[in-house]
Amino acid sequence: MLYRKRLILFCSFFIFIACNEVQKTSFSEINISAENNTIVEVNIPEAHGNEIIADNINSKIQDMVIEALHIGNPNDDAVSKSIKESILSFNKEYNTFKSDFPETEQQWDAQIDGEVIYESPDIVSIAITSYVNTGGAHGSLHISFLNFDAETGHVISNKNLINDVEAFKKVAKPYFSKAIAEKEDTVNTNSFNLPLNIAYSEEGLVLLYNTYEIAPYSTGIIEFVIPFDEIEPYLVFNSF
Template sequence: MKKYLACFFSFGLLISCQTESKLTFEPTELLGENCADCPQIVVQIPNALDGSAVSEAINRSVQEEIISILSFTDDEEIDNVNKALESFTDSYKELKTKFPDEVPWEAKIEGEVVYEDENLVTLKLNSYSFTGGAHGYASTTYLNFDKKSGKELENNQLFDDFEGFIEFAETQFRNQEEIPQDQNINATGFMFEGDSFHLPNNIGYTTEGLQLIYNQYEVASYADGPISLVLPYTDINPFLKNKVER
């Protein structure tokens, strides 16, 4: 009986530790001003609540991304999300007074936690904005955080063997996009700068694998849309600092 109790206690402790290792988030929604001459703005993001260093880093980085998407003025210090919403709104109102037929602007930002383990947490932000012209612009942003150091990670900090990963990723990219391995990376119409393969600006951990996503215009035309490559952890663990067992 004691043996069974010990096993039960150990199992309960394991579940408790796994639960405690997870960060706590609450969904947060921010809306733009509601008026006839106001752009439509909807921001839905997870807000980290733990008060830890990594939670503070997450909230700060998400705020910075929102500010960069919505800010339209350079003559003032926009240091919080509310000011960014005001900047987007005021910019449209000013344009509307000069051009009454201006099509309404809009901005939508949706964020979610797409991966978390004891060492790392990844957030994904999908955004869409329309500020006139032929079409709007959609993009995906990945934010990866080291839970122990409490810092956001640059792409190269995700790897033990960064150069080796680049070579592997290029091979897989060529296979997926049917680019012959012995031809120029732009042979089939891509637009890699300098005719050389490079990783995208956004790389993120997901439950399916590490996702590489080239946003519109990054290596292809707008019409081609975003280009995504998902690499299973079983294939890339040798290159990663934070290895994932599946």
């Protein structure tokens, strides 16, 4: 009888371990399009595993893609409810533009790509790169980082990535100065503020300033990486 109980406990333990392994979040790349679409391409990661965690991650990625494809006021009630609907709406806006200006040679296009740039038991970092051209002098390139709590799928804000911002900034400032060494004429160097986009990567913590964030369009994107071993004491999440 005792042997039987031990056997049941032994089997239950391995079933529990196996279930946890199955529930581990994984990612695959998906391509999303819509009927008669020829000007929008969307390639993004899709989370799988624990349904709640995966839904939280996928929902946030979807919202970011929808926002990138939206034409007009982002607070408009007409914002699409899905990526496919956003693609259709983008195509519709372009067709309306062509109808209003039949002689124009301007073309619209949009390319959105997502990539998982870091995974650990604690945190998942994803980069979403969007390029949207609606016929202006140049298209709009924007990179957004999303950091997720690996145990819940909830987004981690920048303020919850770093436990001592002022100490962290002292380490980051020399890297910032090096990154803008050839761009100081266009970048305001009087003050140093952390960017809107910070994420984990295999090389270290990535800090990225999009165009117009601290400099004019001509300066382009400013990006640099700080190795983990230099900032480990200031990170809320382990880098291993």
